[in-house]
Amino acid sequence: MKKPIVIKLIVVIVIFLCALYIDLPHQNGLRIGNFTRSGDLYLGLDLQGGMQVLLEADVEPGTTVTAEQMSTARKILENRSNGLGVSDIVFQTAGENRILAEFPGMTNADEVLATLKGTGLLEFVDTGDQYFPEGEAIKTDLQHSTSSETNVVNSSNPSSTESAGTAVTALQTSATESITNSAETTAQPSAESSLGNAEGTAQPTAQSSENVEATPQPTATSTEQPTEEEKIYHTVLTGSALKNVTVQMYNNQPVISFELKSEDAQTFADFTSQNVNKFLTIVLDGKVISSPRINEPITDGKGVISGNFTIDSANALAIQLKYGALPVPLKVVEYKLIGATLGEDSLQKSLVAGLIGLTIAALFMLIYYRLPGLIAVLEIIFYGSVTLAVYKLIPVSLSLSGIAGFLLTTGGAFDANILMFERLKEELRNGKTITQAVGLSWPRAWSSIRDSNIATLITAVILFYFGSSFGASVVKGFAVSLIIGVLISMFSANFVTDTLLHVFTKSIADVPENKSKWFGI
């Protein structure tokens, strides 16, 4: 046997054994050095049931959304979804302004959607002399453009936009409540919170001065209110400006200290210097969560929000500040749910269909091509195991369209074999010896295998691009399986079929009987 053939044979056997090892189910996950993968093949949500939500940046047409904003939004959503307690949740940015979220195995729509929608856009709003109680809906120039939309994830409940007319009464009622509150609970520093430098609030006097300031507040509210019912306030910064948020204890009172990103610290410094004693209202999803007064300019980007927080409410606010801070508003533009029954049904049926189809094709190859047919079946087994191993390693989730793509590239793998065997038969009919014919079948068939597969690859790559920019996971899954399948099938045709042809025909004597016996001519 020639040396290259022996080397190829060894390579094939080694790859096959590795692939088999990877394919076997691993109870504790697959581990190769530092490289770990789940032990099982990852099923797409059309095969195990689940939900898929496509979110889109909800901005005015023409507004640009940066890739950084989208990837930050994606990370925030990932953090939030950790609370759902499912490990396989996938978030992908799709195209320029969309995020595709997949929740395999989850069909409790309420919980999933609540997680995506529960918290959203955090804004620091310049409300001037206006104090807002918690829970009040206000309009800002940032969300104003989107407030007419009905399906805005982060915006305001429908009520906040629809009931603008009743806002006056609602506000006045709550304002009255806050007076009583602060009057009754004199032990508490204030019903409101305040904003100041860390050093500033560290002084005990800071809190007493705040108390004094708090009292004129409700009066200001009620006098200004009637004229301002439709007022749109300016958003100074969004939650994306926050670098770090922590809860600290000061005087047995929890306070929230925050740090701004350096590029936003200057904006904040300018604003706070010009607006001392005015209110910087913190708004989440169009609703006020806190309306602290600016006690003094904050120039170093580090500040403290103090107020009558409990540990729990301080933590809750800190989490909202940290994770609720979407850099862009998002809305649901597409929503799909596959029940577990349907998924299971599809999986079983497509597996059965695939096995039956493969068996028929394999039988045909054996009967029609004899010895080469056997080689083709071995090649397909090799191809199948390696493909499965690659799916596990990358990892690629196996979806319904992925199975379809896999079966089609299996057809392509058969085609590569058929192309070679037809060449082989042709050369044998032309009177070549078995060794000569075997030697010629690969070089002669290669040009058509190469060109036809490259054409498929071109289409698959375009499909992949198309699928990923739209969150069309059906198309994307199909394209991925097509690309993987075509590459592995081209490799297998050379390394397995060609090699095995050489190895298996080595000991067949070149006599006419053998040609008809082994090659069916």
Place this chain on the structure above:
Amino acid sequence: MKIDILSKRYWYFLFSLILIIPGLVLLAVKGMPYGIDFTGGTMMELQFSQGNRPEREAFENEIINYGIDATVVLSGENNVIIRAPFLEDSEIEKLITYIANQYGESPSTLRYSISSVGPSIGSEVASRAALAVVAAALGVILYIWFAFRSIPNSFRYGVCAVIAMIHDSLIVISLSCLGQFWGWQFDSLTLTALLTVIGFSVQDKIVVFDRIRENSRIYRKLDFETLVNHSIVQTLERSINTQLMTSEFMLLAMALLGGSSLRDFSIILLVGLLMGTYSSIFIAAPLLVVWQNKEWKNWFGHGNKKAVSEG
């Protein structure tokens, strides 16, 4: 083996036109039954417990009375499919809770599958899909042009492959349009099938063209028509074995056993791949000969002569 395929080439063209034109007329008259992936909208399949499924009309009225302009069809033994204009996810949840209460079901078992696509997404997908097809066609022409650069007129091979590819897609499009009579919709899975047919159509053409490329180096004196005919005959066995015996068997198995989600997809692929093989032999290669002989010069001025030679 002496098979003369090319001499009857105009009959094949006629046959293809007979297949395609009715489909295109149907498309013009009835339009493509686009699914919600392209038009936007909401489609819900709900599963009722055994024997608890309401009658179609009563159920449809129930939903219309509830305030949603929906159409309802029954599916399988216990399922109903509701089609409605785009509903927000919160509206969907409200509707499901309402139906669950009305019929004593639990919302979680009712949800069999739900799909809701915003209208803006739909139109965008459609236009980008068209772009993807055009990009794929251009990519393929360029590649074939490059791959066949060693033989004369290599550009023709790319163009003929793409014409045959358009032929195959038109047949697939006609089929999906015809499918509206038994409830098919053109959705993203159909689009995937169409794009696959395009990819495999080209793959198949290349195998035949590759043989022409090889033969044109060997038989330099042979006239082009005989050369092409010879190449087709040489690859015929491979075409039949690859298409009918392997790919088509697998697709047939998927169409028969693959469950409702894959059935339409597999049937379209089944027909599409068959046409892909058909058009390599009966459209793409004959077109090369038509182009080589510049036969269009005889189409009009000498129409009678052609009819005689064909007959």
